[in-house]
Amino acid sequence: MRYSQLMVNGDSVESAASVMSGNQDRRFLPRAIIASLLAGLMASLAFTNTATAGSADKVAKAHAAIGAYLETHPEMVIDFSDVSGEYCVNTWKVKGGHMAHYAIDPSKTTEDVIDFVKAQSLIDAGIDVTKLPRLPSELGAKKNGQWYYLPKGGFDPHHGKKQKRALMVRATNIQ
Numbered sequence: 001m002r003y004s005q006l007m008v009n010g011d012s013v014e015s016a017a018s019v020m021s022g023n024q025d026r027r028f029l030p031r032a033i034i035a036s037l038l039a040g041l042m043a044s045l046a047f048t049n050t051a052t053a054g055s056a057d058k059v060a061k062a063h064a065a066i067g068a069y070l071e072t073h074p075e076m077v078i079d080f081s082d083v084s085g086e087y088c089v090n091t092w093k094v095k096g097g098h099m100a101h102y103a104i105d106p107s108k109t110t111e112d113v114i115d116f117v118k119a120q121s122l123i124d125a126g127i128d129v130t131k132l133p134r135l136p137s138e139l140g141a142k143k144n145g146q147w148y149y150l151p152k153g154g155f156d157p158h159h160g161k162k163q164k165r166a167l168m169v170r171a172t173n174i175q
Contacts, residue, residue: 080158087101110142112173116168
């Protein structure tokens with residue numbers, strides 16, 4: 001299934017995009033953001049899942065579970081469309097351990113999914129994450145699948161600001 005063909009609660013990603021562009025009532029904006037995020041998550045799951053019997057069903061079940069969770073925790077969904085053209089799912093807001101950004105239009109970038117991990121627990125465990133390449137300060141400059149290090153106070157182009165904590169960041173290009 002292609003990214004643009006995904007449906008969420010009966011809404012296509014295209015209808016979510018029309019909400020985002022102002023073509024529909026703005027009160028549906030959170031649902032539209034969730035629809036786009038789920039489309040990115042679905043594409044990510046399909047990308048990482050091998051073509052085995054039942055894999056489509058597993059991806060569909062994961063999609064439904066993620067959607068239900070996001071709808072009950074809307075504070076995790078953040079719009080960075082004006083900064084980086086991405087939507088954010090920040091589980092740190094509900095005491096989770098992961099943050100990810102999803103490109104609104106993956107055809108315009110090679111950074112479709114960006115994973116953010118707090119580096120401090122790895123540093124505390126004695127792992128020298130400073131040996132990783134430094135996070136590029138511009139969008140679209142990361143190599144697919146490469147982990148990068150961003151020190152505390154370093155500029156993060158996906159958020160458009162300096163970060164208050166050390167991070168490890170990886171971008172994935174979903175073909």
